[in-house]
Amino acid sequence: MNLPDGIQSGRIQKAPENFLDHDGIRTVLAESKTGRRGFIRSAFAAAAAGAAAPMAMAQGNPVPTEGGDPNILNLPEHAKGLGQGVASEGSYGKPSQYEVNVQRRQSPGLTQTTQASVSFAPLQSLFGIVTPSGLHFERHHQGWWDIDPSKHRFMINGMVKTPKVFTMDEIMRLPSVSRFHFIECGANTAVEWGNVAVPTVQYTHGMVSCSEFTGVPLITLLEIAGADLKNGKFILAEGGDGSSMTRTIPMSLILSGEVLVAYGQNGEMLRPENGYPLRLIVPGIQGVSWVKYLRRIEVGDMPYAAKDEAVHYMDLMPNGQHRQYTNIQECKSVVTTPSGGQVLLDKGFYNITGLAWSGRGKVKKVDVSVDGGRNWRQARLETPVLSKALTRFNIDWVWNGKPAIIQSRATDETGFVQPTYKHLRAARGTRSIYHNNAIQSWLVQENGEVKNVQVS
Amino acid sequence: MSKFRNLVSTAALLLAVGLANAQSTAYPGVGRLATPKEVAAWDIDVRPDFKGLPAGSGSVEKGQDLWEAKCAHCHGVFGESNEVFSPLIGGTTVDDIKTGHVASLKRTDFPGRTTLMKVASVSTLWDYINRAMPWTAPKSLSPDEVYAVTAYLLSLANVVPDNFVLSDKNIAEVQQRMPNRNGMTTQHAMWAGKEFNGTGKPDTANVACMKDCVPEAKVASMLPDYARNAHGNLADQNRLVGQQHGANTATPENKTVMASGAAPIPVAVKPAAKVVDPALALLGKHNCTACHAQDRKVVGPSFNEISKKYAGKSDYLVSKIKVGGVGVWGPIPMPAQSAPDGDIKTLANWLAAGAAK
Numbered sequence: 161m162n163l164p165d166g167i168q169s170g171r172i173q174k175a176p177e178n179f180l181d182h183d184g185i186r187t188v189l190a191e192s193k194t195g196r197r198g199f200i201r202s203a204f205a206a207a208a209a210g211a212a213a214p215m216a217m218a219q220g221n222p223v224p225t226e227g228g229d230p231n232i233l234n235l236p237e238h239a240k241g242l243g244q245g246v247a248s249e250g251s252y253g254k255p256s257q258y259e260v261n262v263q264r265r266q267s268p269g270l271t272q273t274t275q276a277s278v279s280f281a282p283l284q285s286l287f288g289i290v291t292p293s294g295l296h297f298e299r300h301h302q303g304w305w306d307i308d309p310s311k312h313r314f315m316i317n318g319m320v321k322t323p324k325v326f327t328m329d330e331i332m333r334l335p336s337v338s339r340f341h342f343i344e345c346g347a348n349t350a351v352e353w354g355n356v357a358v359p360t361v362q363y364t365h366g367m368v369s370c371s372e373f374t375g376v377p378l379i380t381l382l383e384i385a386g387a388d389l390k391n392g393k394f395i396l397a398e399g400g401d402g403s404s405m406t407r408t409i410p411m412s413l414i415l416s417g418e419v420l421v422a423y424g425q426n427g428e429m430l431r432p433e434n435g436y437p438l439r440l441i442v443p444g445i446q447g448v449s450w451v452k453y454l455r456r457i458e459v460g461d462m463p464y465a466a467k468d469e470a471v472h473y474m475d476l477m478p479n480g481q482h483r484q485y486t487n488i489q490e491c492k493s494v495v496t497t498p499s500g501g502q503v504l505l506d507k508g509f510y511n512i513t514g515l516a517w518s519g520r521g522k523v524k525k526v527d528v529s530v531d532g533g534r535n536w537r538q539a540r541l542e543t544p545v546l547s548k549a550l551t552r553f554n555i556d557w558v559w560n561g562k563p564a565i566i567q568s569r570a571t572d573e574t575g576f577v578q579p580t581y582k583h584l585r586a587a588r589g590t591r592s593i594y595h596n597n598a599i600q601s602w603l604v605q606e607n608g609e610v611k612n613v614q615v616s
Numbered sequence: 617m618s619k620f621r622n623l624v625s626t627a628a629l630l631l632a633v634g635l636a637n638a639q640s641t642a643y644p645g646v647g648r649l650a651t652p653k654e655v656a657a658w659d660i661d662v663r664p665d666f667k668g669l670p671a672g673s674g675s676v677e678k679g680q681d682l683w684e685a686k687c688a689h690c691h692g693v694f695g696e697s698n699e700v701f702s703p704l705i706g707g708t709t710v711d712d713i714k715t716g717h718v719a720s721l722k723r724t725d726f727p728g729r730t731t732l733m734k735v736a737s738v739s740t741l742w743d744y745i746n747r748a749m750p751w752t753a754p755k756s757l758s759p760d761e762v763y764a765v766t767a768y769l770l771s772l773a774n775v776v777p778d779n780f781v782l783s784d785k786n787i788a789e790v791q792q793r794m795p796n797r798n799g800m801t802t803q804h805a806m807w808a809g810k811e812f813n814g815t816g817k818p819d820t821a822n823v824a825c826m827k828d829c830v831p832e833a834k835v836a837s838m839l840p841d842y843a844r845n846a847h848g849n850l851a852d853q854n855r856l857v858g859q860q861h862g863a864n865t866a867t868p869e870n871k872t873v874m875a876s877g878a879a880p881i882p883v884a885v886k887p888a889a890k891v892v893d894p895a896l897a898l899l900g901k902h903n904c905t906a907c908h909a910q911d912r913k914v915v916g917p918s919f920n921e922i923s924k925k926y927a928g929k930s931d932y933l934v935s936k937i938k939v940g941g942v943g944v945w946g947p948i949p950m951p952a953q954s955a956p957d958g959d960i961k962t963l964a965n966w967l968a969a970g971a972a973k
Binding site for chain 1: 649699701718735747755800805807823827833835838846848850852853863874914
């Protein structure tokens, strides 16, 4: 396949295999000792001349002419001139201009308004476990706001000795904790319950993100208000925006100290789209419970049946009953590279990599299959491996050019193993919308294109 | 409430005599007593047992008037619209009202689920209409108006008769007629606590088999060729460098097997500095996009359609935006808009000049 005119690849042409015979290798070794390298140059020249003929494992970039890659031979401007000064591009740093493709995106046709909608994080382009704040997925129920933090108030009432009001200044004076946690929308991967519906991992799994959140344990604030922690079995969390979204949270989870009232995200304040200046952090629990623009916590003795737990975010079972108050995001993983909508450039070595997480604790292990789930190998877990946070895995793979179906399967510290679609559909049918944590399959075709598929 | 008021006044008294408030704390100086007025202003939630429900009443008839004026442009005159949000009404029967189970939820062939098919608790409707509706002016309805709108919705589903007046006195009886009131279960392992005495045990039990686990996998589902570019060109949605690049979906798939050589390598495109029309920001600011889209009908006509029909007629558009109207584009009214004159003029000029994105 020819490259379009004017495109210069920076990738290195791999030499044909065995282009040095045994005598040649001996000569190289001998010459390297004496510092005479003319032989190697002539050997590469011979190899390049032979490149026009078909050869195994060739790599897709033009053969350097003029004795080498012009990106090396002709020094670029940035090596010959004066660069830009500090703080010259405004006061807040931005990604390279070459990273323009790495953006949040809406899924066409999913919603009719932008205010009650979703944008998906570009998982296919992220490394490690932290989602850059500007790429964190968005889910709004009635549009987002940029709220003046000096006017934001946080109230605790209900089954408390003293109802309390806090300013942001006061909340930020309290002892803080910083923790990495994933947040996943309960409807992540929802469109795939019945069949394949979208092409890339951004649209199948992009409603998950992971940040370091900084804030105050909610239990600290409840204790300041003198909450009845014994009879107050539930709390209601309420947002301060138009929808004033509400959700019921179990008190047992709050007693564990995990639930935070957070203002920080990845070292700076929360982004407005993510709830600036205050949001609830409920590790392991679906994103809708992480109430943004948090204005109020009410302590009560029964669940609240809020709109987003009595009309939406319920899982329909085949017998017509809805499972209500489902909130744990069970163990799940997905390969992000290679993934749907990408194209492999060559046969040869690849580093398969992806993300795993569990709402019940740490990821214990991730296995990867390249034959559609028949055989599996255990992947490496990149550090850190943290409870209720994204965990990055990777594993070696040499693609031989034949069709391959790549899957990942996570096991969490409770021993729970991520289910297949077969398992999930047997338990819940195909109409429950939420909490689809099935093993994802990516088909690598012989032409190098990767497709989202489901397997039987 | 009286107990609460006593507590508050005791606390206030203690403060008045110079003591710390009644609550002992390890964090002196952080947080203060919320006044009863403050709590009343924000504590608006209504629970399934109707705790928090203010006194009041509203008739189906009054609800219908409110509905047509403030709700129908998104939800349809009969709550049936699927244009902006999922339908509210439909799919429930008189028999469901008797059993408390919506029978159509068992049917896999039933098209979608309406709010009335799902919701078990009437308090949920009251609470959400009160806190979040209408869409562009939440919390603008009085309690009596919320009763009326709720009554109208329930009448559309035959839960209450057309001459019904819903109130805090009879809402508990109405609860006993909710079509899906028995349709919920908490017997599952996905509540992160023991409060509901759920099952505790997850409902799937895969095992981490490593070798010869399943027969050869067959592809059972994938996107058809015609959907190749439905999400835009995927080459533009992947980093420009890396192990692999984005597939160019703007062109048909090259189905030839990869031999030597490789896929085309996309070039970095320098983002051109774009001059953004100020009207585009106003579309979001004034919630125009809640009902209108650039190139397709949502509730109202698309900006492109409006622009075509009223090219050059900026003054006419100013008056239409200000006053609202009905009938030109269909039966759903456009409400009068209260945006500043300058903003309306900017929007009208933008529409009259071609509505360029």
